[in-house]
Every structure is written in C-alpha cells, then in structure tokens.
Amino acid sequence: MNERMTSYSLLVLDDEPQIVKAMTRVLARMPSEWLDAPCDVRGFSDPHEALASLGERSYDLVISDLRMPLMNGMEFLRQSLDLQPDAMRIVISGHADLPTVMAAINDVQVFRFIDKPWNDTELQMGVAQALRNCMLLRENKRLADVVRVQRSTISKHEQALRDLEADSPGITHVERDETGAIFLDESEFDRD
Amino acid sequence: MAMKTSNEMSMRPEVVHGGDIDLSGATAVLDSLPVAVIVLESDGTPCFANGPARRLAGVIHSDVEQGLLGLIAASPMAADPDGPKDCEDRFDCATEEGRTLGVVRQWRVAGEYGHVSVTLRPARNEEREDRAGALEGKSASEQQSLIHAEKLATVGQLAAGMAHEINNPICYVQSNLGTLRDYLNKLFGILELSDQLVRDGEMTPQQRLEALDMRKQAADYQMIAEDLPALLEESREGVERIRQIVQNLRDFSRLDPTESFRLFDVHRAIETTLDIVRSLGGGRIRFATYFQQLPLIECNPTELNQVLMNILVNATQAVDADGAIEIHTEASGDHVTLRISDNGSGMDAATQQRIFEPFFTTKEVGKGTGLGLSISYGIIQKHGGRIEVDSVVGQGTTFIITLPLRQANHTAEANT
Numbered sequence: 001m002n003e004r005m006t007s008y009s010l011l012v013l014d015d016e017p018q019i020v021k022a023m024t025r026v027l028a029r030m031p032s033e034w035l036d037a038p039c040d041v042r043g044f045s046d047p048h049e050a051l052a053s054l055g056e057r058s059y060d061l062v063i064s065d066l067r068m069p070l071m072n073g074m075e076f077l078r079q080s081l082d083l084q085p086d087a088m089r090i091v092i093s094g095h096a097d098l099p100t101v102m103a104a105i106n107d108v109q110v111f112r113f114i115d116k117p118w119n120d121t122e123l124q125m126g127v128a129q130a131l132r133n134c135m136l137l138r139e140n141k142r143l144a145d146v147v148r149v150q151r152s153t154i155s156k157h158e159q160a161l162r163d164l165e166a167d168s169p170g171i172t173h174v175e176r177d178e179t180g181a182i183f184l185d186e187s188e189f190d191r192d
Numbered sequence: 193m194a195m196k197t198s199n200e201m202s203m204r205p206e207v208v209h210g211g212d213i214d215l216s217g218a219t220a221v222l223d224s225l226p227v228a229v230i231v232l233e234s235d236g237t238p239c240f241a242n243g244p245a246r247r248l249a250g251v252i253h254s255d256v257e258q259g260l261l262g263l264i265a266a267s268p269m270a271a272d273p274d275g276p277k278d279c280e281d282r283f284d285c286a287t288e289e290g291r292t293l294g295v296v297r298q299w300r301v302a303g304e305y306g307h308v309s310v311t312l313r314p315a316r317n318e319e320r321e322d323r324a325g326a327l328e329g330k331s332a333s334e335q336q337s338l339i340h341a342e343k344l345a346t347v348g349q350l351a352a353g354m355a356h357e358i359n360n361p362i363c364y365v366q367s368n369l370g371t372l373r374d375y376l377n378k379l380f381g382i383l384e385l386s387d388q389l390v391r392d393g394e395m396t397p398q399q400r401l402e403a404l405d406m407r408k409q410a411a412d413y414q415m416i417a418e419d420l421p422a423l424l425e426e427s428r429e430g431v432e433r434i435r436q437i438v439q440n441l442r443d444f445s446r447l448d449p450t451e452s453f454r455l456f457d458v459h460r461a462i463e464t465t466l467d468i469v470r471s472l473g474g475g476r477i478r479f480a481t482y483f484q485q486l487p488l489i490e491c492n493p494t495e496l497n498q499v500l501m502n503i504l505v506n507a508t509q510a511v512d513a514d515g516a517i518e519i520h521t522e523a524s525g526d527h528v529t530l531r532i533s534d535n536g537s538g539m540d541a542a543t544q545q546r547i548f549e550p551f552f553t554t555k556e557v558g559k560g561t562g563l564g565l566s567i568s569y570g571i572i573q574k575h576g577g578r579i580e581v582d583s584v585v586g587q588g589t590t591f592i593i594t595l596p597l598r599q600a601n602h603t604a605e606a607n608t
C-alpha cells in the first residue's frame with residue numbers, strides 16, 4: 001500500500017534474551033504473502049535501553065513482555081505510548097489476567113495479546129496485522145491531511161472572493177492598491 | 193491411646209446434603225485429605241466430617257460428636273465456644289482487606305498427642321455463601337506424614353514460581369524448533385537444486401554456480417549458516433534449564449523414609465536448595481554464599497535439604513525490594529556451622545520465643561502453615577545439632593545451625 005516502504009521497524013522487549021532471539025527469528029521468516037516488506041527487528045532485554053531507542057528512532061510496532069524484573073511491562077508500554085503514539089503495541093505474556101488485559105487495552109491501546117508459549121504462525125499473523133493496521137492508520141492520516149489542506153485552500157479562495165465582492169461588487173476585474181495583488185495571485189493559483 | 197482411632201476409622205461418616213452442597217462422590221477425596229474438613233448446615237450443626245476431622249475431634253473430647261461440636265464452636269457462625277478442657281487454646285481472626293477470611297485456631301493438647309491446629313473458613317458455595325461453613329484442621333499425629341504434607345505445601349507454594357521458570361525455556365525451545373524446521377526446508381531446497389545442477393549436462397560450470405548462488409541468496413543461506421549454531425546452543429541450554437528445574441523439584445519432593453544417614457556435602461545441599469529458592473524470589477533477591485572448606489557430614493540429605501528450604505523460603509518471604517540473603521559455612525572441631533542471614537523484617541522477642549512451635553505463624557491463612565521451623569527443629573535435633581535464631585526488628589534475621597560431623601548412634605555407609 002505504500003511504495004516507499006523498504007522494511008518495517010519493530011522493537012521486541014523481553015527480560016529473557018533467548019526469547020528475544022527466538023522471536024526475532026520467527027519474525028525474520030515472516031511469509032512474504034502476509035507482508036509487503038521485511039521486518040527489521042531490534043531486540044532488547046533491558047526496558048531502559050528499549051525506551052532510549054524509542055526516543056531515538058521511529059518504530060512501527062512495539063512488542064513487550066509484561067512481567068520483567070527491571071520494569072513493569074505496562075509501565076513500559078505507557079511510556080512507549082507517550083514516545084511513539086503512532087506505533088502499534090503487542091503484548092506477549094504467559095500470565096495476563098483480566099484486569100491487566102483490560103488496562104492494557106484501555107490505557108495503552110494494545111492491539112493484540114499473544115500467549116506464551118506462542119504459536120509461531122499466530123505471532124507472525126498478529127504482527128502482520130498490526131503492521132498493516134499501522135500503515136492504514138498512517139495512510140488515513142496522510143489523506144486526511146491532504147483533504148484538510150485542500151479544503152482550507154479552497155475556503156481561503158472563496159472567502160477572499162466573497163470579501164472582495166461584498167466590499168465592492170464587480171471588483172474582481174479591477175486592479176486596486178492593496179488587495180489587488182493578492183487577488184490576482186490567487187486567481188492565477190486557482191487555475192492550476 | 194487417648195483417641196479412638198479404630199472406632200472412628202470403621203465408622204463411615206454419613207453423607208448428608210447440607211444446604212446446597214452435594215457431597216456425593218467427594219467423601220472419598222475429603223477422607224484422603226491430610227486436613228480435617230467439617231461441613232456445616234446453615235444452623236451451624238455439622239453435616240459431614242471427614243476422617244481426620246473425626247480423629248481431631250477425638251483428641252479434644254472423648255466423645256467424637258461432642259469433640260466436633262467443640263471444634264465448630266470456634267466458627268464465627270456459632271457464638272458460644274465450648275472450648276476443650278486441659279489444653280491451651282488460642283484463636284485469631286484472619287482478615288484480608290478488612291474481610292474476615294476465617295478463624296485460625298490452635299490447641300496445644302497435654303499428653304502424647306502433641307499439637308493440633310484448625311483453620312476454619314466459611315465454605316464458599318457458589319450461590320449461597322451463608323448456607324454452610326467448612327472447617328479444616330490439621331492434627332499432628334504421625335510425624336512422617338506431617339513432614340511430607342509440609343513439604344508438599346512448600347512445593348505447592350513454589351509451583352507458581354516454577355511454572356514461570358519452566359515456561360520461559362519452553363517458549364524459546366519450541367519456537368526455535370519451528371525455526372529449525374524452516375531452516376532445514378530451505379537447506380534441503382538448496383541441496384536438491386545442486387543435485388539437479390550436477391546432473392544437468394547442458395549447463396556450463398559458470399551457469400551452475402550462478403544458479404546455485406541465486407538460490408542460496410533467495411534462501412538466506414548466509415544468515416542460516418551463521419544463526420544455526422547459536423539456535424542449537426540456545427535450545428540445548430533451554431532444555432538443560434528445564435531438566436535442572438525438574439531435577440531439583442524431584443530431589444526435593446521425594447520423601448524416602450528408608451533413606452539413612454550418609455556422608456553428604458552440605459554445600460551441595462545448599463546449592464540445590466538455592467536453585468529452587470532463586471526461582472521463587474525471581475531476580476530481585478541477592479543471594480550470596482560464603483563457603484569455607486567443609487568435610488562431608490553424616491546426615492540425612494533429604495531432611496537437610498528440607499531444613500534449608502524452610503529457612504530460605506522464610507527469608508525470601510521476610511525481605512522486600514532490596515533483599516539480600518547470605519549463607520556462611522564454617523567447620524570447627526567436630527561440627528559444622530551454617531549461618532543463614534537475611535536483611536528482612538526481623539522479629540521481636542515474643543515472636544522469636546515461639547517460632548519453633550508447631551503451627552505458629554504470623555502469615556495469613558493459606559500462606560503459612562507454621563510447620564516449617566518446627567519440623568526443621570525436629571530434624572536438627574534428630575541429627576544431634578542445634579538451631580538458634582538471632583533477630584532484630586527492622587534489620588534482619590540470622591538462623592544458626594550447628595551439626596556434628598558424625599552421628600553417635602548411626603554408622604555411615606560411607607558413600608557420597
């Protein structure tokens with residue numbers, strides 16, 4: 001959906017380095033039918049280092065464990081939401097109870113929960129969906145911006161014309177001191 | 193004997209449908225429990241008591257039915273406690289967040305029977321909590337079964353920690369196996385292609401090389417070749433971790449009454465136990481060992497493990513966020529000394545006085561049985577050793593265990 005996309009940028013956090021590596025491997029062999037670009041995964045086992053990286057580069061998806069000795073996973077996700085509100089978030093945990101799940105969805109907008117031990121296909125599918133969703137949201141945002149810019153341009157023209165006509169009817173063809181220049185410029189612009 | 197064991201044992205407790213509780217089918221299970229369970233009607237009269245409950249009732253009253261009523265008297269539902277005679281009686285309300293969980297009652301019976309303890313909880317019957325109450329109790333009849341029950345309780349507490357500990361390696365080993373299959377498929381693909389290329393008489397060597405290289409690149413051959421050794425090593429290490437956890441658990445939960453005294457390495461006992469306890473404390477507690485050269489000592493290794501386990505579990509429960517637990521060992525003359533220190537909550541003098549009493553606990557219902565230290569005390573005594581405590585409120589606690597190198601009335605089979 002986006003031709004400029006060369007790879008997706010992912011952050012994986014788990015206090016167990018071997019789990020980070022295993023997940024990275026699974027994401028590296030993501031079936032190409034599910035995703036239009038490969039996943040570039042950065043793995044962390046220290047939440048503070050992960051936060052530092054979130055402050056430095058932009059990510060499309062953040063995947064985190066919940067139970068970690070150095071920092072609570074929810075706290076990490078909350079901070080990641082502040083740092084990168086546009087990124088998707090996935091929780092991967094072996095013991096998520098209902099209150100935690102609710103807090104994760106309501107407070108930190110987690111896109112998906114994946115159980116531990118995970119099923120490789122489920123993990124790949126969840127990640128692919130999250131990334132597609134991320135791109136869709138981004139595309140929506142971009143389009144909305146374009147529409148807004150166009151609308152404001154149009155309304156600016158209309159307003160100027162209306163003001164002028166109200167001020168002195170028929171003036172659109174007459175050159176005047178101050179507004180004349182703007183008017184002519186804009187009518188030229190209008191023809192583009 | 194003060195109790196009427198044979199009498200009660202032959203008497204099958206009758207099943208009554210108390211309120212909404214249907215006990216049919218559950219009686220055999222209830223009878224096999226090591227704890228006493230009494231189910232009450234909504235008016236507080238007993239409708240069912242399992243074997244241990246009846247034995248317990250027999251201890252506090254010569255008439256079992258009267259004894260049962262005496263036990264129930266401690267229930268919050270029955271107002272008038274007609275406590276048993278000639279025994280010390282204490283009871284406390286256990287509360288959680290302002291709600292009463294139940295009553296913990298302790299009797300200390302004069303005579304051979306020793307100590308008994310009862311935990312009363314309102315039975316939770318799905319719809320109508322007020323209809324019935326269940327009463328659980330424990331009687332310290334056979335030391336052996338008591339020790340085993342206590343061990344299982346501790347193992348039960350450990351189970352949650354263990355599950356987490358085992359789950360992590362399972363996660364990555366399982367996932368790595370999936371990756372391995374993917375790698376192998378790709379490698380076999382390359383192998384098949386090179387097989388075809390070799391048999392293809394029309395291609396020039398240059399063309400063959402190019403075709404092969406292209407395939408290798410498409411299959412990420414370079415990456416796979418680099419990652420494969422790491423993947424295998426990590427997975428092997430994961431399986432080893434699981435094996436170690438299971439091994440520790442087995443060593444610990446096996447109770448072998450026939451196991452005799454033998455020459456054993458105290459440090460090995462400490463390491464095994466620490467492995468288990470570490471997983472319980474997660475990453476937050478710092479453990480340090482200061483071992484001096486120790487000779488082998490003549491002891492019952494399973495029991496020694498259990499003593500260490502009880503003391504270490506208590507220590508992990510006493511410390512908070514920046515907990516530290518140290519174990520010092522030293523040998524002098526004909527004995528060895530182990531010091532296990534924590535920087536946790538500590539105990540006041542009154543508590544210290546009572547910690548070796550059976551069923552003495554300051555922990556909430558369901559968390560502590562209060563048996564850990566009394567059993568440890570018994571074991572150390574049996575070994576001809578001493579166990580002492582040194583504690584300051586707010587600063588921490590040290591348990592000092594002294595054990596003789598040789599047992600006076602046992603001969604070691606001199607195997608290690």
Ligand SMILES: Nc1ncnc2c1ncn2[C@@H]1O[C@H](COP(=O)(O)OP(=O)(O)OP(=O)(O)O)[C@@H](O)[C@H]1O
Pocket residue numbers: 502506507510534536537538539543547552553554555559560561562563564565566589
């Ligand atoms: N290291 C310690 N620091 C502070 N208090 C301790 C320590 N060890 C034991 N205690 C106190 O001694 C009591 C009795 O300990 P004991 O091990 O016999 O039973 P428990 O720990 O309460 O229950 P259980 O061992 O069955 O889980 C504890 O409830 C606690 O109050």
Ligand SMILES: [Mg+2]
Pocket residue numbers: 502505506560564565
């Ligand atoms: Mg204990």
